[in-house]
Amino acid sequence: MATDKIVTPVLKLAIPIMFIQVCQASLGLADTFVAGRYNVIDLAGIGLGSSLWTPVLTLITGVLYALVPKISASASTGRYTQMQQLFQHGKKITVILSTVGFILIQLLAFLCPLLIDDQQVATVTRQYLHYIAFGMPGLIYMVLNRFFCEGNSCLKPVFLTTVVLSGINLLLNYGLVNGWGILPRLGGAGCGLATAISVTTGAVMIHVLARRHIPFAFPVTPVTTNTHETKALFFEGLPVGISIVVEVLALTLLAFFASSMGTAVIAAHQIAINIALVVFMIPLALSSAATIRVAHFSGHQQQDNTAKTSSAVFFLTMAYGILMAVMINWFISPIVTGFSHDPEVQRLLKTLLGYIALFQFADAIMIVASGILRGMQEFIKPLIATFAAYWIFILPLSYVVGVQGWWWHAPGIQVIWSLLIAGLTGAAIILVVQVRQKLRDPRTSSPQSEELLKTE
Known part of the structure; x- marks a missing residue:
C-alpha cells in the first residue's frame, strides 16, 4: 500500500481527537495560567x-x-x-x-x-x-x-x-x-x-x-x-482505569515531592507539568489512531501494512517531538513571563522548560509504542513497562536522590526531572524493541483484532 494511503487515514482519525484532547487538557492549563498571574x-x-x-x-x-x-x-x-x-x-x-x-x-x-x-x-x-x-x-x-x-x-x-x-x-x-x-x-x-x-x-x-x-x-x-x-x-x-491511573498517580507523587522544596518550586513544577500534558495530547491522539489502524491491518492478516503504519506513526511522532523541542526552547521567554510574575518561579521554570523538551519526546515515543502494541492485542507489556519506569525507577530514586539528597551533592527539582526523562527514555526503548519483535513475529496477526475494526 502506498505511503499516502497509510498516513492519510491515521491523520484523519488523529486530528479530531487531537483537537478534543488539547482543549480538554487546556482546562488545567487555563487554571494554571490565571492563578499564576494572580x-x-x-x-x-x-x-x-x-x-x-x-x-x-x-x-x-x-x-x-x-x-x-x-x-x-x-x-x-x-x-x-x-x-x-x-x-x-x-x-x-x-x-x-x-x-x-x-x-x-x-x-x-x-x-x-x-x-x-x-x-x-x-x-x-x-x-x-x-x-x-x-x-x-x-x-x-x-x-x-x-x-x-x-x-x-x-x-x-x-x-x-x-x-x-x-x-x-x-x-x-x-x-x-x-x-x-x-x-x-x-x-x-x-x-x-x-x-x-x-x-x-x-x-x-x-x-x-x-x-x-x-x-x-x-x-x-x-x-x-x-x-x-x-x-x-x-x-x-x-x-482499565487502574492501568491508566498508574502514570497519573506517579506524576501526583512527584508533585508532592516538589512540595517539600518550597512554594516557588511547587509553582514552577506545576506549570511545567501542565505544559507537558498539553503537548502530550498530540502523541496521545496519534497513539489512539495507531491502535485502530494497526488492529485493522492485523485483523486482515496484512503484516506489511501493519509494519508500514507503525513506521509512519513513529516518524510522525518523532517529527512532532523535534518540532515541539525547538518551539519550547524558542519561546522560553514569553512562556516564562506569561505564566508568572514571580522572579524565582520564572528562573526555575526557565530551567524546567529545557527538561520538558526532552521529557515530551521520550513520553511521546512511549505512548505511541504502547498504542501500536495494543493494536496488535498486546496489553500487558505496555502496562508493565510504564509501571516499572515510574514505580520501580523514577519514584524511588526521585525521593532518595532528588528529595533526600542521597548519593548526590545537589538534590532538587532538576534531579527529579532528569530521573523522569531517564526512566521514560528507558521504557520507550523497551517498548520500541517490543514493537519490532511483534512485527517480526508471524503470529502477530490475530483474528481477535477484527473486533477493533468496528471502532473505526
Missing part, C-alpha cells in the same frame, strides 16, 4: 489540588471506557436496543462513580492541611477541591455522553461542547479569581468554582447535542437492565 501561593495551591483530583477522574474515565468497544460493536451492526441498554448501564455506573468521586475529593480537601506543609498553600488547595467536587457529577456524565458519541463516530457534539466549555472556563477563571463585576474575588479557589460551573454547563450541552445527532443511541422510554450486568461492566472497566 499569586504564586494560589498557583501552588491549585497545582497541588489538580494533582489530587486528576487521578480520581482518570480512574473514573477508565472504568467508563470499557463501554466504548461495546458501543462501537452495537453501532456497526445496528443493534440500537442493545446500545440503549448500554446507556442505561452507563447511567447507573455514572451515579455510583459521581457519588464516590464527590466524597473522595471532599475527603482529600479536608486532608490538605495534613498533606501540604505550607498552610497558606494548603488552604487554597482545600477550597479549590471543595468546589471541584461539586463539578464531578457533570464531568462524569459529560464523559459518558462523549464515549457514546465517539463509539458512534459522531464527534461534532464533543467538538462543539469542548470549544464552548473551554471558553466559559477561561472567562469564569478570570472573573472569579480576580473578582470582575458582580463576581466575588476568590483567588485560586475561584478556578475550582469556574471548573465546576463549566463542566456542569458542558454536561447539559452535550446531552442536548448528542440526542440531536445520534437519537437512536439513547432510550426514549425507560429500559430495563440487569443489575448483575451493570456490575459486570463496572468490574470489566476497573482494570
Whole structure:
C-alpha cells in the first residue's frame, strides 16, 4: 500500500481527537495560567489540588471506557436496543462513580492541611477541591455522553461542547479569581468554582447535542437492565482505569515531592507539568489512531501494512517531538513571563522548560509504542513497562536522590526531572524493541483484532 494511503487515514482519525484532547487538557492549563498571574501561593495551591483530583477522574474515565468497544460493536451492526441498554448501564455506573468521586475529593480537601506543609498553600488547595467536587457529577456524565458519541463516530457534539466549555472556563477563571463585576474575588479557589460551573454547563450541552445527532443511541422510554450486568461492566472497566491511573498517580507523587522544596518550586513544577500534558495530547491522539489502524491491518492478516503504519506513526511522532523541542526552547521567554510574575518561579521554570523538551519526546515515543502494541492485542507489556519506569525507577530514586539528597551533592527539582526523562527514555526503548519483535513475529496477526475494526 502506498505511503499516502497509510498516513492519510491515521491523520484523519488523529486530528479530531487531537483537537478534543488539547482543549480538554487546556482546562488545567487555563487554571494554571490565571492563578499564576494572580499569586504564586494560589498557583501552588491549585497545582497541588489538580494533582489530587486528576487521578480520581482518570480512574473514573477508565472504568467508563470499557463501554466504548461495546458501543462501537452495537453501532456497526445496528443493534440500537442493545446500545440503549448500554446507556442505561452507563447511567447507573455514572451515579455510583459521581457519588464516590464527590466524597473522595471532599475527603482529600479536608486532608490538605495534613498533606501540604505550607498552610497558606494548603488552604487554597482545600477550597479549590471543595468546589471541584461539586463539578464531578457533570464531568462524569459529560464523559459518558462523549464515549457514546465517539463509539458512534459522531464527534461534532464533543467538538462543539469542548470549544464552548473551554471558553466559559477561561472567562469564569478570570472573573472569579480576580473578582470582575458582580463576581466575588476568590483567588485560586475561584478556578475550582469556574471548573465546576463549566463542566456542569458542558454536561447539559452535550446531552442536548448528542440526542440531536445520534437519537437512536439513547432510550426514549425507560429500559430495563440487569443489575448483575451493570456490575459486570463496572468490574470489566476497573482494570482499565487502574492501568491508566498508574502514570497519573506517579506524576501526583512527584508533585508532592516538589512540595517539600518550597512554594516557588511547587509553582514552577506545576506549570511545567501542565505544559507537558498539553503537548502530550498530540502523541496521545496519534497513539489512539495507531491502535485502530494497526488492529485493522492485523485483523486482515496484512503484516506489511501493519509494519508500514507503525513506521509512519513513529516518524510522525518523532517529527512532532523535534518540532515541539525547538518551539519550547524558542519561546522560553514569553512562556516564562506569561505564566508568572514571580522572579524565582520564572528562573526555575526557565530551567524546567529545557527538561520538558526532552521529557515530551521520550513520553511521546512511549505512548505511541504502547498504542501500536495494543493494536496488535498486546496489553500487558505496555502496562508493565510504564509501571516499572515510574514505580520501580523514577519514584524511588526521585525521593532518595532528588528529595533526600542521597548519593548526590545537589538534590532538587532538576534531579527529579532528569530521573523522569531517564526512566521514560528507558521504557520507550523497551517498548520500541517490543514493537519490532511483534512485527517480526508471524503470529502477530490475530483474528481477535477484527473486533477493533468496528471502532473505526
